[in-house]
Each structure stands twice: as C-alpha cells, then as structure tokens.
Amino acid sequence: MKTPKWLEDAIFYEIYPQSYYDTNKDGIGDLNGIKEKLDYIKSLGCNALWLNPIFKSPFKDAGYDVSDYYQIAPRYGTMEDLEQLIQAVHERGMHIILDLVPCHTSDEHPWFKESSKAEKNQYSSRYIWTNSAFSKPNNGLPAVGGMTPRNGTYVISYFHSQPSLNYGFLNISEPWQHSIDSKEAKDTRDMMVEVMRFYLKKGVDGFRVDMAACLVKNDNNEEGTMKSWEYMFNIIKSEFPESAFVAEWAQPTRSLKCGFDMDFYLDHGWDGGNGYHHLCRDNDWDRETFEIKFDNSYFKVETNKMISKFLNEYLYRYNETKDLGYISFLSCNHDMPRLTHFYSEHEIRLIYCFLFTMPGVPFIYYGDEIGMSYLHLPTKEGGYDRTGSRSPMQWDHSENAGFSKGRKEDLYLPVDDNLNNKTVVDQIDDPNSLLNHVRRLFKLRHDNKCLQSVNNFKVIYASEHKKLFIYQREEFYFVCNPSLYEEHFILPEEVEYVYGVGEATIDCIKPSSFAIFKRK
Secondary structure, eight states, X not given: OOOOGGGGGOOEEEEOGGGTOOSSSSSSOOHHHHHHTHHHHHHHTOOEEEEXXXXXXXXXXXXXXXXXXXEEOTTTOOHHHHHHHHHHHHHTTOEEEEEEOOSBOOTTSHHHHHHTSSSOOTTTTSBOBOSOTXXXXXXXXXXXXXSSSSSSXXXXXSSTTOBBBOOOBSSOOSTTOOBTTSHHHHHHHHHHHHHXXXXXXXXXXXXXETTTTOSSBSOGGGHHHHHHHHHHHHXXXXXXXXXXXXXSOSOHHHHGGGTOSEEEOOOOTTTTOXXXXXXXXXXXXXXXXXXXXXXXXXXXXXXXXXXXXXHXXXXXXXXXXXXXXXXXXXXXXXXXXXXXXXXXXXXXXXXXXXHTTXXXXXXXXXXXXXXXXXXXXXXXXXXXXXXXXXXXXXXXXSGGGGSOSSOGGGOSSOOOSOOTTOSHHHHTTXXXXXXXXXXXXXXXXXXXXXXXXXXXXXXXXXXXXXXXXXXXXXXXXXXXXXXXXOEEOOOSSOEEEEEXXXXXXXXXXXXXXXXXXXXX
C-alpha cells in the first residue's frame, strides 16, 4: 500500500474543537468556528487539519468515549456542518482527518447497552466479557463488574466508562476469550471498517487513530493488532487509496509495517524509548503544585544530554521504516503539557527549528504557534492534568480572548488571564513573533521539495561529548547547538546561511543557536 501523495507536502494543525472558536455563544467551540478560521490556519502554512473526536459522546473523556459513531456531538453542530466544513477545507486545497476511537466506546453506546443484557443477542460478543460477575481476567486486564444485568465483568480500555471492543485475543487463556480469527473478532473489525467508510464517503481524508496499538488482547509484540489493521486496511485502502492514517502508537516499526501512513513520535520513554523523550520531554513536574522537579532534555540549554541519546533510538526506527511511511514529530497534543511549561520562547524556537525541518509529516497543536501557556486548571471531562493544555484559543484582547462572545461563566474552560502578547492579533504582523517564526519554517518546507516529508535524513556530526548536532537533507544543512558554549564546525561543501535562531556563520555557531544553510 502506497502512502497518499498529498502527504508529501502536508503540515497538520491539530484542533481541540471545544476550545478553538465558538460561533453560537454557548461557550464551546464548534465546527462552524473551525470553518471561519480556515484562512488563518492556511496562512500559517498548515494545509491539513486533525480534529479531536467530534462524535456523539457523554464526554466523560473529552469525546474519547463515543456513544454513536454516526452522529456529530450536538455541541459541535450537525452532520451538515461537518459536510460544509469538509467542502470549505477542500476548496482551499487543504485536507482534513478525524479522530477515530476504535478500541472502546462509551458505556452509553447502544451496542454496549445491548451487550449488557442478560439475554444473548447480536451484540453480546461485541465487547469483552468474562463468564461471571465474580470473575475478573487473570492476565491483568482491567475489568468492571456489578454494574449491568449481565453475569460477567467487562474489560475496559482506560476509564470504567470505556468498555473495550472485542478484537479477540492472540493467545487464548480462558474459555470466554475469542481468537483474532473468530467470527466475533471479525464482526468488530468489519464494524469499524463501516465507520471509516461512512466518513470517507463524505469526503474526510483519513483518520488519526487513538490507541492504535491496543485492539487485540494478550497480544505479544502487538502481532494480533497488526494483523487486525492489515485486514481493515486491505479493505478500506482498496476503496479509498488516497485516505491517510496516522497512528497513536509511537512504534513505527509496527504501525507503518501494518499499513499506517504515519506514526506519532510520542513521549514513550517508559516503553523502551523511541528518542522523542530525550529531545524535550525528559522532565518531571509536580501535578499538584505544577513545579518542575527536573529537566534533562537535549533542548534544555543548561543540560549535558547529547543528541546521541535521541539518535540511538530514532535511527533504527527511521531506517527500518523510511520506505514504508513517515514518522511524525509534533509540537504537543491534547494529552501533554505545552512546551511553554518547561521552556523559554527562545528554547522553543530552537525546538521548532528541529521538529519542523525533520523528515516525516509534522503536526503543530493549536495555540503552539503563539506560545500559549500550560495552565493550572481543575479537571474537565476526564482531562485531569491534561486539562491545562486544552484552554481556549487566544485570538485577541477582546472579551474571552476572542474565543467566544458568550458569557464568561459558560466557557468550556477559562481563558488564560495572563495573555501578555500571546494572541494572534499581537503576533500576526510582528515579523519577530513566534507565529511568524513558525510561518517561515513552514514556508521553507513548502518551497523546497527536499524539506518536505521525504525521508532523506543524514547525520553529519553527532558526539557523545558535545551537544553540537549537524544533519543534512540533500542541499540543506542544519546546525543545532542548544548548549552554553560556542562551537566550530566544517561542512562538506560551500554553503550560504538561509535562516535560524541565535547567531552563526558558515563555520561557527554561538551558544543556544540553530542555523540552516544551503549549498551554493
């Protein structure tokens, strides 16, 4: 399966719909609000959107608990609003992907209500049930019992309100488990294919897939889950060959091999590591006081972490998958603290220079282009300490930062009280703003084919003893020095300076600087 051609020059903008732009004054962002801001998004250089879940939901986990895949959550609008948004996106030469949640549904979904009945019916095996209300899985899977008429406990994906859909077990250990080749598991896969087909027919360009690695249970090395995706992609990509899929997996050697086009390079330092952790997420902080305990990341200027930590984990995955698809670096997402919690704006500019000049399809989270803060907020809709990265977009200095003309007390989340210059109106015409730094980096990608998604990454210099890092993408050289010391270097050919942060010449780079050179 080939990756869609449009991904070659794609730059994605992630939108948390609740918090982007409210057009009906109810304090919650909506689809029409996204449509109104498309020209702004395109002006950044972003030509693709990823929307967090917009399906009907009780919102016990911000929409990642779907109660009907075929209805739009009323807070966002209607199916007609989505269709009009898709049309407006395409009229601008842009693309749009939705967030697919295939591992579980809400416990308010009609399928689960039927599955919970004592009497056997067509949905009894749509979820994973043990054979007794007093029996929980013996393999460590979380399960809930005593809440339904059915004599059994049901496996959950995360919160108790998220019952796991039944994609089968790779290794059967108990009589109530189904194999991945069973009719029950196949029915679940076919059901999810139908959901994808429904929206792709409406013009959606693909999906970001939540918890993509977690379909099959008792799944050694995620082999069963990979087979499940291969089955689904064989069907859906034969019908929609230009549809694009990005996995929340953070293991491209698995996700890209089973048919995904992109894999998010997330902070999975706890899972053997994939490199991203070392760049700008090797830190810890107190979830109650929000105080930072330590930061040992490569891009923290004061640290002694070398780029080799990243390369030791990244290069293997890159080389194994560079002919299969793309590794996607991202500034942040709805599940992580914004970078502003740990870094100065200058450091963030260095990080963006790196993230947005690497191969693969990049993603930027709404508000990161203006340096929005990570806020200390009470939990909202299952967000807990993730809530602080989901505050309303800061458009201007009018009421509610231009997010909503509704009452302040009705806002989905409070707006940052300390806006400073972190609004679009402050930065859009300021050539030295963070927003325009992002614009220049994205323009550089669009203007140079070799800086788009193509996998043409080559290490020129990396050391166990210096933070200096030099890499090449065809005629471009990138010199990164997030340290306290000036560094000298020699490039293989004659070059000229193109863009950067800090100070550099063709053979010397100052502390805390990043320079982009191009072959003459």
